[in-house]
Amino acid sequence: MASPIKPGGTQARSALPLLDTDVLQSFVAIAETGSFTRAAQQVFRTPSALSMQIKRLEEMLGKSLFVRGARRVALTPEGELLLGYGRRLLRLNEETVAQFLAPALEGRVRFGTPDDVGTRILPDVLAQFARSHPAVEVDVTMGASLVLLSRLDEGELDLILVTADGDGELAGRGEAVHSEPLVWTCREGGAASQRTPIPLALANHGCVWRKTALSALDRAGLPYRIAYTSEHCAGQEAAMLADLAVAPFPASLVRPPLRRVGMEIGLPPLGDYQVRLIRRAACGPACDALAGHVTNRFMAGGRH
Structure with missing residues (x-):
């Protein structure tokens, strides 16, 4: 039988295979955890089942x-390319299903976030949320974490992201959605890190970055002076x-x-800080x- 003809006279190409979302979930989990065993726990399968999924995926893609x-699996260049596509496909699948199955939502959400966190995630989060729930109005407030927490407790905000350390006022509130190292930073080739006492650019009082930095310097007995204070991290960056x-x-x-910069010029390590998501009751x-x-955005992005 003759091959089907497309409009315009060209023959139809053979259909390409389709990627299975279950396999993509397994692939992304392995990539983000670096382990078949840990990924298997996340997707509720056995490591051997994941190995078979990845083998079939590699055979299908020819890569x-x-x-x-011995202790960790790493992505090949082709795997890194697929990871970006895989995350986007899974998010699109979630949005598509939610559009048809989730009940239509209306109303308003008052959302607060520090500027350093908000500028990183808000564009993606708000765009996806607007596609999934176009009838919901989102009011965004940016400010210091402790101020946002006070406004949440007073009923002025519904949902906030805050930065926290392991033992401060914010440590036990909400859920941790992200963690990453806090590091000493300066301009490449500059002289600021060589000055004594060391000049610091810090956020306002109450910021976990400020508290962590000053506590570390005090414990190490290093002289410093607070040269610049800014409400936003953009001010620190400018300095x-x-x-x-x-x-x-x-x-x-x-x-x-x-x-x-750090140990090479005698500065103490600062450790990790958390981003925590806190909701108003009911x-x-x-x-x-x-x-x-918001949670899915941090999970999909891994470490920023």
Whole structure:
């Protein structure tokens, strides 16, 4: 029988195979955990079942996706490429199903976040949430974590993201959705890190970055002076770019011409900080839906 003819006279190509979302979930879990065993626990399958899924996926794509080490598996260049596509496909699948199965939501959610966190995730989160729940209005407030917590407790906000350390006022509130190192940062080739006492660019009182940095310097007995204070992390960044100060900064935000400094110039380690998601009690289904989008954004992005 003759091959089907497309309009215009060209023959139809053979259909490409379709990616299975269950297999993509397993692949993304392995990539993010670096382990077949840990990934198996996340997706409720056995490690051997995941191995078979990945073998069939590699055969279908004709590419090796993982380099298997003694303690950890790593992505090949082709695996890194697939990870980006896989995350987007899974998010799109979730949005599509939610559009048809989730009840229509209406109302308003008052959402608060520090600027350093909000500027990283809000564009994606708000765009996806608007597609899934177009009738919900989202009011965004940016501010310091302790101020946002006070406004939540007073009923002025429904949902907030805050930065926290392991033992502060915010440590036991809500759920941890992200964790990453806090590092000393300065301008590449600059002189600020060589000055004594060391000049610091810090956020306002109450910021966990400020508290962590000053506590670490005090424990190490290192002299410092607070040269610049800013409500927003953009102010700290400006002081560093001008080579006027050193600042505690999230590792994910350190980009050229900024660089990390530390032990090589005698600065103490700062450890990790958390981003915590806190909801007002009985804030409603629209708030819960937005909280889900925020959590998924951090899970999909891994470490920023």
